[in-house]
Amino acid sequence: MSTPALEIKQVSKVFIKKERAKRFLNKKKEKVVALSGISMSVSRREIFGVLGPNGSGKSTLIRLLSTLLLPDSGTIHIFGHDVEKEEFAVKRLINRVSVDAAFFKKFSPLENLAYAARLYGMPIRQAREKMRKIMLRLGLKEETFTSPMENMSRGMQQKVAVARGFLTSPTLLLLDEPTTGLDPYSKRDVQAFVREIREAHRATILLTTHDMEEADRLCDRIAIIDEGKIIALDTPQGLKRSVSRRNGQDATLEDVFIELTGKKMEEKEQDK
Numbered sequence: 001m002s003t004p005a006l007e008i009k010q011v012s013k014v015f016i017k018k019e020r021a022k023r024f025l026n027k028k029k030e031k032v033v034a035l036s037g038i039s040m041s042v043s044r045r046e047i048f049g050v051l052g053p054n055g056s057g058k059s060t061l062i063r064l065l066s067t068l069l070l071p072d073s074g075t076i077h078i079f080g081h082d083v084e085k086e087e088f089a090v091k092r093l094i095n096r097v098s099v100d101a102a103f104f105k106k107f108s109p110l111e112n113l114a115y116a117a118r119l120y121g122m123p124i125r126q127a128r129e130k131m132r133k134i135m136l137r138l139g140l141k142e143e144t145f146t147s148p149m150e151n152m153s154r155g156m157q158q159k160v161a162v163a164r165g166f167l168t169s170p171t172l173l174l175l176d177e178p179t180t181g182l183d184p185y186s187k188r189d190v191q192a193f194v195r196e197i198r199e200a201h202r203a204t205i206l207l208t209t210h211d212m213e214e215a216d217r218l219c220d221r222i223a224i225i226d227e228g229k230i231i232a233l234d235t236p237q238g239l240k241r242s243v244s245r246r247n248g249q250d251a252t253l254e255d256v257f258i259e260l261t262g263k264k265m266e267e268k269e270q271d272k
């Protein structure tokens with residue numbers, strides 16, 4: 001059996017939040033458990049979705065996988081490489097696309113992508129050709145390629161971020177909410193593109209989303225996390241089967257999400 005694309009064992013991450021207390025001198029440090037004992041494994045060429053309410057730890061998980069953060073405990077292996085001990089090997093295999101993608105706003109998409117290509121050591125001609133193809137494929141208009149990024153809408157900028165993520169055809173692509181804020185057509189463009197990348201480049205994709213329909217359509221398997229813990233992990237079909245039918249109708253992934261993450265909210269309310 002080949003090494004999995006991703007192997008996470010008992011990973012935890014705690015943040016210390018500096019809270020300004022009501023009384024001056026008394027600065028209170030609050031701990032936020034972002035992830036608590038996460039274990040999971042993703043196979044090569046899988047499209048794996050991570051779902052969860054706001055603040056459940058999804059982006060933290062992606063930051064850990066992309067070596068931007070270190071786990072407090074536990075281990076993460078990417079194609080057999082330890083993210084802590086073999087950071088550079090890992091960096092060569094991954095790319096992260098997130099909603100907070102940074103660009104030089106005064107420069108055009110092509111200039112920004114050329115900068116990224118240079119960082120990756122791609123020949124500029126080859127990179128330019130590829131960039132144009134990807135941007136057109138994502139539905140960006142030719143005339144936007146050369147005007148400053150600051151003149152583009154948020155959704156358009158996000159597409160440039162997605163294009164940048166695909167530029168080097170990484171083996172593991174980490175997409176943090178790649179379609180949030182995109183119109184329905186653009187969402188489908190990005191989704192179709194994710195599938196293409198998997199087929200054409202044998203890539204593995206891990207993505208987070210708040211769009212249940214997207215997760216259902218796109219993902220081979222899904223993990224639902226809540227308060228830093230995995231509360232369910234299965235295929236979309238398996239997850240939907242695990243939840244009882246409503247009014248004789250099959251459960252949707254949204255039903256699953258609400259049933260699994262919502263129940264606890266009721267309990268919490270009662271605890272008060």
Ligand SMILES: Nc1ncnc2c1ncn2[C@@H]1O[C@H](COP(=O)(O)OP(=O)(O)OP(=O)(O)O)[C@@H](O)[C@H]1O
Nearest residue numbers: 015016017032034053054055056057058059060061
């Ligand atoms: N750098 C940080 N410093 C302190 N706390 C943090 C930091 N990053 C994340 N957190 C906290 O960790 C928890 C998980 O945050 P995270 O961004 O991973 O959630 P998320 O699942 O991505 O949420 P969303 O769906 O809103 O994007 C939150 O309580 C958040 O406030």
Ligand SMILES: [Mg+2]
Nearest residue numbers: 058059060176
């Ligand atoms: Mg997030």
